[in-house]
């Protein structure tokens with residue numbers, strides 16, 4: 571295998587693909603980094619660590635095919651080596667995070683996407699934007715297919731994320747049309763798995779950490795709102811296939827197995843063996859009432875569909891959470 575220095579010095583002869591992953595120390599970004607390393611890529615992860623963690627990539631320290639740069643991607647990204655793929659994963663991604671960092675969320679979706687596109691353009695690299703089911707807002711069409719334009723409150727508390735991602739999609743399409751850049755857009759639906767932050771406020775880490783530490787499960791609203799949860803390895807496989815496909819319009823990647831939050835709470839209690847109360851809290855403003863991806867396009871174009879069953883994925887996630895220190899679990 572070539573060394574790092576050989577790669578940097580002889581771009582014209584290199585065969586190893588080079589990937590940049592923004593948000594590479596985050597939950598999904600770090601899983602993608604591992605996947606790409608297994609595929610033989612040289613990977614450069616960029617992350618400002620406001621919601622990502624070095625802990626997610628520490629196992630790669632010292633690996634010649636991996637480089638970490640601590641940087642905010644809203645600033646100019648300077649890389650001397652030739653890049654083949656830019657995977658733009660950087661963004662706070664839970665309602666608690668984007669309420670704590672609304673301006674950074676807007677900046678990374680807008681300015682950060684612009685910088686990541688600029689990096690791709692300079693290298694004539696292929697670019698993939700991680701967009702979100704949130705661009706459908708509180709959807710009036712169910713399930714959501716890619717041709718639905720959404721129902722988003724532009725001034726509500728979730729707008730910093732939803733509108734930033736809508737802007738990011740528009741910016742990506744403008745680079746494709748104006749500069750002929752080879753771009754991909756994935757719309758990610760609720761995803762879970764090891765490396766989620768215990769305190770990120772999303773329902774999966776919230777319920778699992780509550781169940782493991784013997785606290786009541788907090789149901790927002792009456793729990794009738796629905797979500798469809800996809801295990802992280804399925805999602806990463808779908809995203810990789812999309813990048814390597816020739817499809818340059820948005821594609822939903824998610825698991826269509828839909829359940830209410832109340833049903834989901836019961837599954838967590840069943841799998842952890844916990845016997846705990848449910849406590850009801852106010853539903854946050856603009857919380858979508860229903861969400862389920864239509865994945866016909868992904869099935870047809872990418873021959874992709876999720877394989878990990880909910881209980882199987884949750885068991886792995888619970889096992890990972892159970893290995894965390896107790897003080898991290900407690901609210």
Ligand code: UDP
Nearest residue numbers: 665771772773774776788789790795831857
């Ligand atoms: N939720 C809940 N209890 C919690 C955290 C979240 O009932 O402790 C609900 C939340 O109101 C939403 C659903 O679970 O209806 C999924 O929330 P999450 O923050 O995971 O993702 P998103 O709303 O972005 O889909």
